Amino acid sequence: MMGKNETKLYYYLTGALICLILLMRRFLSTYQHFTVVVFCSLTMFLLLVALFYYGLTQTAHKTIQGRLWSLMALLGSGIYLFVLMLPLGLFGFSNYIKFSVPISGAQFTWITVNRYPIAISAVIVYFVLAMIGIYCSGYARQVVEADGDRPIQVLGDTVRTRTGKAFLLKAVMVLGMLFGVCILILGLGWLNQSVQNDVGFFLSQGIIDIVAPFAEIVIISRLLNIEFAHLGHDYLFGGFALLLIVFAGLIAGLNPSFYHQPTDKPTIIVHRGVINQNGQANTIAALKRNSKYHFPFIEMDIQETKDHHFICAHDDDVHIPGQGEREIDQLDLSTIRKYHHVDMFTDYLRTANQLEQPLIIELKVTNSSDRLMGTRFANQFHTQLTVLPDRVHSVGYPYLRQIKQQVPQVKVGLVTMLNLGNIGRYNVDFYTLQHLTANPFLIASVGKTGRPVYSWTDDSKLSMIRMEMLGTTGQVTDQAFRLQRLHVNPRRDRWILLLNSLQNYL
Numbered sequence: 001m002m003g004k005n006e007t008k009l010y011y012y013l014t015g016a017l018i019c020l021i022l023l024m025r026r027f028l029s030t031y032q033h034f035t036v037v038v039f040c041s042l043t044m045f046l047l048l049v050a051l052f053y054y055g056l057t058q059t060a061h062k063t064i065q066g067r068l069w070s071l072m073a074l075l076g077s078g079i080y081l082f083v084l085m086l087p088l089g090l091f092g093f094s095n096y097i098k099f100s101v102p103i104s105g106a107q108f109t110w111i112t113v114n115r116y117p118i119a120i121s122a123v124i125v126y127f128v129l130a131m132i133g134i135y136c137s138g139y140a141r142q143v144v145e146a147d148g149d150r151p152i153q154v155l156g157d158t159v160r161t162r163t164g165k166a167f168l169l170k171a172v173m174v175l176g177m178l179f180g181v182c183i184l185i186l187g188l189g190w191l192n193q194s195v196q197n198d199v200g201f202f203l204s205q206g207i208i209d210i211v212a213p214f215a216e217i218v219i220i221s222r223l224l225n226i227e228f229a230h231l232g233h234d235y236l237f238g239g240f241a242l243l244l245i246v247f248a249g250l251i252a253g254l255n256p257s258f259y260h261q262p263t264d265k266p267t268i269i270v271h272r273g274v275i276n277q278n279g280q281a282n283t284i285a286a287l288k289r290n291s292k293y294h295f296p297f298i299e300m301d302i303q304e305t306k307d308h309h310f311i312c313a314h315d316d317d318v319h320i321p322g323q324g325e326r327e328i329d330q331l332d333l334s335t336i337r338k339y340h341h342v343d344m345f346t347d348y349l350r351t352a353n354q355l356e357q358p359l360i361i362e363l364k365v366t367n368s369s370d371r372l373m374g375t376r377f378a379n380q381f382h383t384q385l386t387v388l389p390d391r392v393h394s395v396g397y398p399y400l401r402q403i404k405q406q407v408p409q410v411k412v413g414l415v416t417m418l419n420l421g422n423i424g425r426y427n428v429d430f431y432t433l434q435h436l437t438a439n440p441f442l443i444a445s446v447g448k449t450g451r452p453v454y455s456w457t458d459d460s461k462l463s464m465i466r467m468e469m470l471g472t473t474g475q476v477t478d479q480a481f482r483l484q485r486l487h488v489n490p491r492r493d494r495w496i497l498l499l500n501s502l503q504n505y506l
Contacts, residue, residue: 001227006058008237010221010228013054015244017047018213021091022251028096029255032445034422037100041093049078051217052140055226060144070143073151077140081220084133087126088178091213092504095441103421105397112395112417113365119418134170134223135162141225170223177219178506181212185501192495201494202258206249208498210241212505257440258497260471261490267474268483269297269360271457272314275480282312284343284351290480291357297391298352299360299456299476302345303328304373305336310345310380316366329368346381353387360432360476362415363403365396374402378410385410393432400428413454424449432456432476435463439503443470461486466496 002010024040053074057063064070086094103111111118139158146154188204221228231237252258270290272281279286282300290298301314305328317325318340328336336342345361352359363377370376374396378385385392385407392403393413400412404427413430414423419437424445430452433442438455447453455467456476467475468488477483 002058002229004229007229010055013051014217022248025092034100034102037096045082055221056141056144059227062144064144067149069149070151073143074140084130089504095439098420099442101421105426108421109396115418135167137223138225181505189495189498196491202249202252205252206245208501209248210244262468262488266468268295268480269299269474269476270295270480271299271476271478273298273300282314284348291355295480297358297360301362301364303364305333306330307332309333312343312345312348327366327368329366349384358388358390360391363394363399374399378403378406382407435467439500440470447471465493
């Protein structure tokens with residue numbers, strides 16, 4: 001066990017590390033280059049490993065000086081821990097890493113189209129890695145305590161001596177940490193909803209930015225079997241904690257997203273052409289019913305059939321008796337019409353032009369989509385697309401570029417779901433971001449380019465307010481009337497922005 005002085009120093013070093021993390025996050029909000037993100041992340045990783053190494057050696061009262069393989073084992077353990085922390089926010093760094101990865105538009109499209117198998121596989125792999133990590137969490141300390149330089153043998157001893165009860169207790173400890181951080185953020189959000197006060201708001205953000213990472217680092221230290229001395233009532237340490245919170249609050253005060261004052265109502269975009277389930281999605285009947293309300297845009301979805309007809313449909317698959325679920329782009333139009341009623345996009349677009357209702361058309365993409373689908377779409381609908389200020393958006397970046405090359409006056413936009421990659425550098429006219437995964441950094445980084453930023457699908461009052469407070473210029477919604485009636489008060493509703501911390505620490 002560490003002595004009192006060593007425990008105090010560990011806590012002070014932890015506080016200093018958190019302050020540095022907050023400063024680096026503020027720096028990365030301005031300088032978003034991938035190499036800068038890598039440098040800051042590497043710096044944080046090395047300092048975090050150094051902190052844990054100090055705790056381990058002080059707990060074991062022993063060092064690994066001169067034991068090269070043991071040092072490599074500890075470094076590998078640090079990398080393993082770093083990987084496990086990435087999905088949990090990594091103290092806010094996960095967002096910067098995720099949104100700065102330099103992937104091409106084609107790679108973005110492939111990842112997004114295959115998001116379900118990728119996500120499911122990632123969850124399974126992560127769960128396995130997390131369970132292994134928790135089970136072997138005492139390995140680092142045993143490496144330090146071992147006599148000699150034999151990390152492989154120590155790993156075997158760690159696995160053999162770990163009991164199911166100890167594993168369960170550590171798993172509960174991790175879940176308790178995550179639950180506690182969640183309660184802290186939600187509780188402070190609720191408090192600020194009840195009491196609107198500028199000082200209280202920034203101090204609340206400061207509490208989150210100090211307490212959440214401090215708790216996570218201490219719990220991880222406990223997982224590594226770092227043992228702390230009981231400090232009792234230490235007023236000096238209490239004053240240090242208060243200074244940290246004030247410092248974090250001042251850093252939060254420099255965040256421009258907290259000062260965004262919505263000046264214009266967001267552009268209301270009717271999702272799939274229906275309002276509050278008052279019609280069948282993506283149909284001409286719903287278009288006629290809801291165009292009379294004269295919302296700026298009706299958003300709808302189209303799919304291309306195997307014989308190159310564009311039909312109004314959202315899902316990639318349709319049920320064919322005797323064949324099960326089949327992708328639309330693998331079926332001829334005649335086969336689909338034999339079992340399903342579908343509206344042709346050419347009829348839908350003609351009707352929209354007659355009703356003077358602008359559209360945002362989502363071109364759906366699958367792994368089987370024809371590589372010239374965008375060019376074919378532009379050639380078929382070139383004339384009708386330019387009657388009104390219609391727009392086209394899609395996850396399929398290559399298809400958007402084909403459309404733009406054929407019809408330059410049509411604005412094209414990128415639809416995001418996983419929000420991965422440095423999408424701000426893509427050559428599009430607007431963005432449609434998935435609201436659950438969008439955060440202040442992403443919205444600000446693409447918004448500062450001057451291009452419109454829409455969010456989807458904002459149906460709850462909470463999500464509508466959050467997206468407007470974060471500066472989106474439009475919202476795709478199934479509840480257009482609710483959004484139309486919504487009035488955002490920046491000071492009253494600012495508490496919602498505290499909830500963005502859930503992405504940083506969970």
